[in-house]
Amino acid sequence: MKIVLLGSGNVATHLAQALKSKGEEIVQIYSQNLNHAQLLADRIPCESIDNLKAIKTDADLYIIAVKDDAIESIADHLKAVSGLVVHTSGTTDIQVLSSKVKHAGVLYPLQTFSKTKEVSFEEIPLCIEATDESHLSILQNLASKLSQQVYHLGGDQRxxxxxxxxxxxxxxxxxxxxxxxxxxxxxxxxxxxxxxxxxxxxxxxxxxxxxxxxxxxxxxxxxxxxxxxxxxxxxxxxxxxxxxxxxxxxxxxx
Amino acid sequence: MKIVLLGSGNVATHLAQALKSKGEEIVQIYSQNLNHAQLLADRIPCESIDNLKAIKTDADLYIIAVKDDAIESIADHLKAVSGLVVHTSGTTDIQVLSSKVKHAGVLYPLQTFSKTKEVSFEEIPLCIEATDESHLSILQNLASKLSQQVYHLGGDQRxxxxxxxxxxxxxxxxxxxxxxxxxxxxxxxxxxxxxxxxxxxxxxxxxxxxxxxxxxxxxxxxxxxxxxxxxxxxxxxxxxxxxxxxxxxxxxxx
Known part of the structure; x- marks a missing residue:
């Protein structure tokens, strides 16, 4: 599965490391700040970008791990992609994505992250949601590789x-x-x-x-x-x- | 050192086990409820009593580990003893004891105890106080056997x-x-x-x-x-x- 990661903060950083350790292929990391994107991309390694128009369109999964109020504007640039687009927010409706992209989902890790302290990702509960069953099962497969605790939750429960x-x-x-x-x-x-x-x-x-x-x-x-x-x-x-x-x-x- | 323990609640229970494991000699355990005293005394083993008039007078240390508002009335029964009398309360003045007994002190373990969950006593900070230097050093010696963290604190700090x-x-x-x-x-x-x-x-x-x-x-x-x-x-x-x-x-x- 080819993955594009949008974000370079705490959640993006821990997620990138967990995905890498499970052998998943991150092909591109975006951040508003190219230095931040590059710093994280170097650890994978993969391409780093700071221009949303340069996002690869052929990935299978797009993970938006940015501040809640920036999710929508990033989704605006993903209207053309046919892969699954998920956000990692606890409070943001899936509709913020599904109103824009073809296939939308949520991958919400319930944990407090700090850049300096390591956490064992396998012990982090992952809450998933998707607009259709086939993408929910893609997300379920991925989440189960990353964590021992995966929960299907609707938006209200999340x-x-x-x-x-x-x-x-x-x-x-x-x-x-x-x-x-x-x-x-x-x-x-x-x-x-x-x-x-x-x-x-x-x-x-x-x-x-x-x-x-x-x-x-x-x-x-x-x-x-x-x-x-x-x-x-x-x-x-x-x-x-x-x-x-x-x-x-x-x-x-x- | 001969020790009399007054109380059979969470603090008394954990303290009794810790004292026993360090080879200290508990000679008597008092509780208002004889069954409670006996249950704990059986684990040592030692004598159990529910009558304050039956307290041994020749012990070196009396540890009052009861509810704050019961400390004073127990101290009333310890006026004659020449050993050190300490309470284990975070909020009670040492004067509550020193106004009644010959040698008073405090041995306050900073931890939350439940009867069902084991805690490693060695990791519990013990705060000590005494009315005179020689008894402070007796308390210091005992506390250092029980815990790796011993603090001399005045009443205000405690x-x-x-x-x-x-x-x-x-x-x-x-x-x-x-x-x-x-x-x-x-x-x-x-x-x-x-x-x-x-x-x-x-x-x-x-x-x-x-x-x-x-x-x-x-x-x-x-x-x-x-x-x-x-x-x-x-x-x-x-x-x-x-x-x-x-x-x-x-x-x-x-």
Whole structure:
């Protein structure tokens, strides 16, 4: 299968490496910034371009791994191709593609990528969708080579998943940041709290989170809740977050 | 060193096992509930009691690992002992003990314990405090046998650490619960989001969280923020949390 990759960010980079490692043929990488495209293309190796008019038209698969708001304008340049065109976005409708290209699909990897940290692609859930059955099965074959977890999801489910991921990943990481802020202000190193963060995540690998909730709000310990609230008197934003999340824990059905 | 353990909950259970594995001598375990005391004492083995008047008076160390609001009344029964009396609480002043017993201290393990999941005690940061230098060094010696990370912290620092732990552990776990709730309502299994949770925690084992923040709020992606906000129209509580945490991410100094 000949693949054209459009994008050179975190998702594109990890996807390119995973595809390469499975012996898939990436024939071209596009980026607005030619240096970025070239840097990634050199690792494959393959052609790099920064001009959408230079996209090869005979590939089997076009993977658009760019910012959500740039997907549509790239699809405009793929109207002529007969291969399958997929995006990798959690929130973008498949219609954004299917209204423009002949065969549209979605290949959404549910993971947080950073350019510096390696991830094992085989452990990343891949959510796929396509406008017709034959292309869904092409996508299924490819996704199964890349990952052990492949899910067929409609657009509504995929969007919910993306929203849930914001809670479980982005918001969670921000809470780590707020914890770090508190520690820093009191000359405590972030290192001290790392084992706790790790164990908190490890616990829900085998249990459901609602079964292992601990802390003052969960046990209705008003004395500690009040102490903590007072300690945040000079940090109204953290105080508000403390109150909001503690209330949410308290009123959670058990 | 002869040790009396007061408590039979999660902290007491993990502590008892760790002390035993390091060859420390637990001579007695107290619990309000004799069955609970006995269950744990059988594993050591040692004597179990449910009567505070039966506490041995010749031990070297008394570890009070009970709910915060029960510490003081237990200390009332330890006025006569000449050994060191410590509690294991993140939020309780050392004065609660030192106003009653001859030698007081704190041995606070910074971890989230569940009775069912094993944790490696050696990786748990132990925060210690004592009213005098000689007992601090006794505590230091014991703590260093149990864990590779021992910190001397005053009460104020310990309380901040406990507060930071609520953000990094209790609130984080609650966000996992909210993510689960969203998934469940849309027939999606929690399994699909586990790799993301793991990677989010793994990332901050080597990086600082503020350096690896991702998501719509961090990149100022108002389109996605608005989409998510609308998706939560029927869940005002989650909508409020979404808004609160997104605002906090947006206004974070970079």
């Amino acid at each position: 969007k919910v998943l993306h929203l849930a991921a914001v809670f479980a990943c982005n918001f969670t990481n921000h809470l780590y940041t707020l914890a770090h802020q508190l520690l820093q202000q009191n000359d405590l190193d972030f290192e001290i709290i790392r084992p706790l963060i790790k164990e908190t995540a490890d616990k829900v690998m085998v249990s459901l989170p609602e079964k292992v909730q601990t802390g003052p709000a969960a046990r209705g310990d008003e004395t500690t809740l009040n102490k903590h609230f007072s300690m945040l008197n000079n940090m109204p934003e953290l105080q508000h977050i403390y109150q909001t999340l503690s209330d949410s824990i308290k009123f959670m059905p058990k | 309380k901040v650490l406990h507060l930071a732990a609520v953000f990094a552990c209790n609130f984080t776990n609650h966000l996992y619960t909210l993510a689960h709730q969203l998934l469940q309502q849309n027939d999606l299994d929690f399994e699909i989001i586990r790799p993301l949770i793991k990677e989010t925690a793994d990332k901050v084992m080597v990086s600082l969280p503020e350096k690896v923040q991702t998501g719509p709020a961090a990149r100022g992606d108002e389109t996605t923020l608005n989409k998510h906000f609308s998706m939560l129209n029927n869940m005002p509580e989650l909508q409020h949390i979404y808004q609160t945490l997104s605002d906090s991410i947006k206004f974070m100094p970079k």
